[in-house]
Structures are given as structure tokens and as C-alpha cells.
Amino acid sequence: xxxxxxxxxxxSYTYGKGTPFMKLAVDHVDLNIRRGxxxxxxxxxxxxxxxxxxxxxxxxxxQEGTVLLDGKDVWEKPGKIREIAxxxxxxxxYPEYQLFEETVRxxxxxxPKNMGLSxxxxxxxxxxxxxxxxxxEELYDASPFDLSGGQKRRVAIAGVIAMEPEVLxxxxxxxxxDPRGRAEIFGNIVNYKxxxxxxxxxxxxxxxxxxxxxxxxxxLCGGRAVMMDETKKVFSAGRETLxxxxxxxxxxxxxxxxxxxxxxxxxKDVFTVEEAKRELLPLLKGGQSDA
Amino acid sequence: xxxxxxxxxxxPGNSLLHRLDPRTKILCSILLIVAxxxxxxxxxxxxxxxxxxxxxxxxxxxxxxxxxxxxxLIVIIIITAFFNMFFTGGEEENVLADFRIWFLHPVIxxxxxxxxxxxxxRIVLLILQTSVVLTYTTSPIDMTDGIExxxxxxxxxxxxxxxxxxxxxxxxxxxxxxxxxxxxIISAQxxxxxxxxxxxxxxxxxxxxxxxxxxxxxxxxRADDLALAMECxxxxxxxxxxxxxxxxMTAKDFLFILFCALFIAVRFLPMISSSALGITGMNFSF
Ligand SMILES: Nc1ncnc2c1ncn2[C@@H]1O[C@H](COP(=O)(O)OP(=O)(O)OP(=O)(O)O)[C@@H](O)[C@H]1O
Ligand SMILES: [Mg+2]
Numbered sequence: 001x002x003x004x005x006x007x008x009x010x011x012s013y014t015y016g017k018g019t020p021f022m023k024l025a026v027d028h029v030d031l032n033i034r035r036g037x038x039x040x041x042x043x044x045x046x047x048x049x050x051x052x053x054x055x056x057x058x059x060x061x062x063q064e065g066t067v068l069l070d071g072k073d074v075w076e077k078p079g080k081i082r083e084i085a086x087x088x089x090x091x092x093x094y095p096e097y098q099l100f101e102e103t104v105r106x107x108x109x110x111x112p113k114n115m116g117l118s119x120x121x122x123x124x125x126x127x128x129x130x131x132x133x134x135x136x137e138e139l140y141d142a143s144p145f146d147l148s149g150g151q152k153r154r155v156a157i158a159g160v161i162a163m164e165p166e167v168l169x170x171x172x173x174x175x176x177x178d179p180r181g182r183a184e185i186f187g188n189i190v191n192y193k194x195x196x197x198x199x200x201x202x203x204x205x206x207x208x209x210x211x212x213x214x215x216x217x218x219x220l221c222g223g224r225a226v227m228m229d230e231t232k233k234v235f236s237a238g239r240e241t242l243x244x245x246x247x248x249x250x251x252x253x254x255x256x257x258x259x260x261x262x263x264x265x266x267x268k269d270v271f272t273v274e275e276a277k278r279e280l281l282p283l284l285k286g287g288q289s290d291a
Numbered sequence: 292x293x294x295x296x297x298x299x300x301x302x303p304g305n306s307l308l309h310r311l312d313p314r315t316k317i318l319c320s321i322l323l324i325v326a327x328x329x330x331x332x333x334x335x336x337x338x339x340x341x342x343x344x345x346x347x348x349x350x351x352x353x354x355x356x357x358x359x360x361x362x363x364l365i366v367i368i369i370i371t372a373f374f375n376m377f378f379t380g381g382e383e384e385n386v387l388a389d390f391r392i393w394f395l396h397p398v399i400x401x402x403x404x405x406x407x408x409x410x411x412x413r414i415v416l417l418i419l420q421t422s423v424v425l426t427y428t429t430s431p432i433d434m435t436d437g438i439e440x441x442x443x444x445x446x447x448x449x450x451x452x453x454x455x456x457x458x459x460x461x462x463x464x465x466x467x468x469x470x471x472x473x474x475x476i477i478s479a480q481x482x483x484x485x486x487x488x489x490x491x492x493x494x495x496x497x498x499x500x501x502x503x504x505x506x507x508x509x510x511x512x513r514a515d516d517l518a519l520a521m522e523c524x525x526x527x528x529x530x531x532x533x534x535x536x537x538x539x540m541t542a543k544d545f546l547f548i549l550f551c552a553l554f555i556a557v558r559f560l561p562m563i564s565s566s567a568l569g570i571t572g573m574n575f576s577f
Contacts, residue, residue, distance in 0.1 A: 054478065057482055059478050059482060082484060085481060085483075089482070090482040092479045092482070095479065097476070097508075097509055098479040098480060098501075098505050099505065100501045100504035100505050110484075110501065111484055114484030114486065115484055159483060160483065163483070
């Protein structure tokens with residue numbers, strides 16, 4: 001077993017090759033996705049994140065370079081590419097628009113059915129997957145179209161989890177949800193990772209979510225991978241560097257920066273609310289004793 | 292994959308043909324079609340070939356691109372030419388080849404070849420001219436606007452011209468969106484293991500259900516949103532609606548129409564003199 005779940009080696013992809021609308025979406029990207037952790041991918045709009053994801057699960061064939069899954073070239077046997085989709089589960093942006101079955105149960109079992117599993121096994125996986133995303137038994141026979149937006153999203157994610165992929169990839173899993181919905185989805189994902197020990201990749205525009213949930217983070221800019229490191233180290237690169245890449249640091253870091261400017265002795269390398277709390281509480285107590 | 296299908300052939304540019312009023316271009320296309328059908332003599336065809344070449348040059352569209360418009364019709368052109376070659380009657384002395392296959396007795400005469408060439412030339416000219424004058428140089432939206440304005444007199448006899456034009460432009464507007472959406476849904480279902488390329492016909496049709504249902508739903512959703520958005524902007528059909536881009540025929544439009552109309556008249560001149568000159572195929576003899 002190789003140390004990395006997925007390795008990208010000099011991968012490139014150009015849309016509409018040979019037409020006036022040619023667009024280089026991914027440009028010689030080298031990335032290693034570590035096994036068993038949550039890796040975040042961030043980048044400005046159009047930086048090639050979704051294209052990169054589709055190459056990871058065999059939907060798009062890289063025009064240059066190779067994608068290794070567990071150390072083996074994904075495109076070694078092009079006839080078997082469908083199996084790669086089972087091993088690397090990709091949840092698209094706004095996956096709720098892909099629901100189509102009459103009941104939640106049927107929709108979630110679509111993937112496992114395509115894998116040719118037995119009915120009992122399908123049933124087990126459907127239950128497990130729906131439990132991971134917090135959909136209760138009472139909704140199993142409801143029409144997916146009668147659910148709320150957040151519930152639909154979670155059913156759609158369960159549809160991929162039910163295939164029990166070695167790597168679960170989620171493209172903007174929390175887009176368009178309210179703060180509570182976001183927290184719930186990310187909570188479900190973290191819980192899934194903890195319980196199964198499987199590899200997870202998340203694409204997000206939210207620096208706050210990344211800082212909080214991703215252990216490692218890759219930064220894409222104009223189709224190139226410009227950074228890949230522990231999340232903390234990526235954000236430590238500083239606001240100027242990130243802004244040049246069309247990104248920003250988490251809100252809480254901006255606040256800490258302001259506080260530091262005002263002369264408070266706080267660290268600027270704070271990226272989550274929990275860390276900020278740890279940093280600020282003693283200060284508050286200290287301030288009180290001063291007064 | 293689906294994206295590779297080119298819809299419409301509009302080739303953006305800023306040539307004289309691009310700048311003409313869409314109504315002018317629709318009218319001129321009709322005039323040129325009539326001209327091609329009226330052409331009889333070799334001289335007439337020669338003039339039309341020159342005209343077509345001139346139009347291609349004026350349009351500033353690469354000739355290769357223009358000729359691509361012929362590609363889907365090559366088979367039809369060949370079949371038409373083939374039948375014309377064998378099924379045109381003529382003088383016995385003009386027989387070039389004589390086949391006897393079983394009870395069939397196909398004969399190639401000079402007249403047949405001439406008429407085959409004419410027929411093929413006619414189709415080629417028709418396509419090239421309308422492509423250059425209309426489809427390559429007019430955006431689909433301009434085209435529907437033009438059609439609406441040309442047909443607007445019909446509104447007097449209660450033909451819902453505006454409604455049809457609006458439906459047409461909306462449909463055109465949403466075709467690329469729909470294709471993009473289809474692509475996305477196909478990818479998403481593929482990553483859930485959908486298999487669109489194996490099994491018998493029934494299995495393949497069944498495999499499309501997970502694509503068609505979400506597509507249908509999102510089309511309805513889009514239609515709903517669009518209707519709402521239009522109502523929010525007080526859309527009430529064509530009556531009393533003003534336009535941001537007002538179409539205006541200018542001197543160059545009228546001149547161009549006149550120019551194209553001229554070719555219909557020119558048709559008759561060479562017909563009279565052609566037999567005297569002996570240029571037409573009919574007088575061709577061995
Ligand atoms: N099917 C397609 N055909 C042509 N060009 C495409 C296609 N999909 C994406 N592109 C282009 O490739 C580039 C990268 O797109 P991609 O969807 O990978 O970006 P992204 O990082 O996921 O953006 P976002 O954050 O908006 O989702 C963009 O410039 C986009 O316009
Ligand atoms: Mg994307």
C-alpha cells in the first residue's frame with residue numbers, strides 16, 4: 001500500500017482542444033493526497049478544481065501526466081475505468097439536482113446496484129450511508145423531491161457514500177446552505193472520516209471551513225497547484241500571498257490581525273475560532289485583573 | 292462530449308455582411324435563392340459563382356469554415372447528381388456510355404452530365420450563399436428579431452408573431468445551458484456507476500432515465516424562474532414593448548437589397564445570347 005491514496009503526476013487538461021474556445025483548465029499539476037485524512041482543495045473560481053476532481057475518479061482522462069490510485073495508474077485498463085468511479089466516489093457541486101428516484105432508499109441504492117451487489121448488502125450500505133448523513137428511517141420512503149434543500153444534499157451525498165469508496169471527494173458540499181446546514185454537513189463528513197478511516201477530499205471556497213476541517217490543503221491558481229501543505233502552514237503564508245492567488249485568510253485571522261495592530265499581544269497565526277478562544281480568553285482574564 | 296456539437300453557425304465578426312440589418316439579410320437570401328433557381332445558362336452560373344466568391348470574401352470568414360457548411364449535405368449532393376446523370380433524357384447522338392445490367396439499361400448522355408453538374412452546383416451555391424449572407428453572419432437572436440419584424444404585418448390578422456419569436460429566442464438562449472446541464476448530470480450519474488455504453492437497446496434506454504428525470508425537472512424549474520423573472524419586469528407580451536436595440540434599415544441595406552435583386556434580372560440576359568454563343572451544355576456535341 002502506498003503512503004498516498006491518490007497521486008497526480010504532471011497532470012494537464014485542456015477543454016475544447018483545437019477549437020477557438022480552447023481553455024487550459026489544469027496545467028501540469030503534481031499533488032499527493034495522503035491516506036486517511038481530510039485534504040482541502042481551494043482556489044479561485046475557474047482555477048480548475050472541478051476539472052482536477054474529475055480526473056481523480058476517471059471521468060476525464062488527463063491529456064498529459066498520470067493519476068495513480070493506490071500506486072497504480074488509473075488508466076492502465078481503460079475498459080475498467082468504471083471501477084475507478086466506484087473506488088473514488090465523487091460528489092458533484094449541487095448534487096441534489098441529480099436525484100431521480102421515487103424514494104430516498106431507491107436513490108441511494110442506485111450506486112451500489114450499479115456495482116452489482118446483493119440485495120442484503122445494498123440494504124446494509126443504504127442504511128449505513130443514510131445514518132452517516134443523519135437522515136432518519138422515517139424518511140427512507142419519502143420522495144427525495146419532498147425534502148428540504150439541505151436534506152436533499154445529504155441524501156445525494158449518501159448516494160456516493162453507499163458505494164463505500166476508498167476515497168470520498170466532495171465538490172463544494174456546503175454551497176448554498178445556511179451556517180447551520182454547513183456545520184451539519186461538515187460534521188457528518190468529519191464523523192464519516194473518523195469512523196471509517198477513509199480518505200476524504202473537500203473543495204471549498206470558504207477559508208473558514210478549510211481551516212477548521214482540512215488537515216492538509218492544496219491551493220490551485222490558474223490551473224496550477226501553487227501550494228500543498230498542512231492547512232496551518234498554507235494559511236501562515238500570509239494574507240498578501242493568498243490574496244495574490246485570489247483567496248483570503250479566514251475571518252478570524254483577519255480579526256486577530258486587527259487586534260495585533262491595536263497592540264494586543266496575540267498571534268497572527270490563528271485560523272479557527274477555537275484557537276482564537278484559547279488565545280483570547282487568558283488575555284481577557286489578564287485584562288480584568290489589570291483593571 | 293455533447294459540447295462538441297456546434298449549434299447554429301454564427302461566426303462573430305464585423306464585416307459589411309455582419310453589420311447589415313437582419314431583415315435585409317433574410318430578404319437577400321430569398322432573392323439569391325430565387326436567382327439560383329432561375330439560372331439556366333452556363334454564363335448565369337458563372338456570374339453566380341463569382342458572386343458567391345465575392346460574398347465569401349466580403350464576409351471575412353475563412354473559406355475553409357464556409358465550406359464546412361457543405362459537409363452534412365455532401366451525400367445529398369452526390370445522390371442528386373447521380374440521379375440527374377442517369378435520368379435526364381436527351382438526343383441519341385449524345386450518348387457517352389451505355390450500361391446493360393440485367394434488365395436495367397442506364398445510359399449516360401451529355402445532357403445527363405450537364406444536368407448533374409448544374410444540380411450539384413445549384414445546391415452548393417444555395418448553401419454557400421445563405422450561410423455567408425445569413426447563418427454565419429447573423430447571431431440567432433438577431434435572426435429571430437429580424438423574422439419577428441418581417442412577419443409583424445401578420446399580427447394584424449391575429450397571428451401571435453411576437454409570442455413565437457419570443458419562444459424561439461428563449462429556446463435558442465437555453466440550448467447551450469441545457470447541453471451544459473446534460474453534460475453535468477451525465478458525469479454525476481457516471482460517477483455513481485451509470486453505464487450508458489453497454490447492453491442492448493432496452494438497457495441503454497433505461498440507463499438514460501437517471502439523466503432525463505433530473506434534466507426535465509431542472510428545465511421546469513428554469514422555466515418557472517424565468518417566467519417569474521419576466522413577470523417581475525412587467526413583461527406582458529409584445530404590445531407596447533419598446534426595444535433597446537432598434538433595428539434600422541440604412542442606405543447600405545437598401546443598396547444591398549437592390550444589388551441582390553439585380554441578379555434576378557440578370558438571369559434573363561445570358562439565356563438569349565447563350566445559344567448563339569454556344570456556351571450552354573445543350574449545344575455541346577461530339
Ligand atoms: N465543460 C467545459 N468546457 C469548456 N470549458 C470548461 C468546461 N468546464 C470547465 N471549463 C473551464 O475550465 C476552467 C476550470 O474550470 P473548473 O470548473 O475546473 O473550475 P473550478 O475551480 O471548479 O471553478 P468553480 O470554483 O467556479 O467551481 C474554467 O475556466 C472553465 O471555464
Ligand atoms: Mg467547480
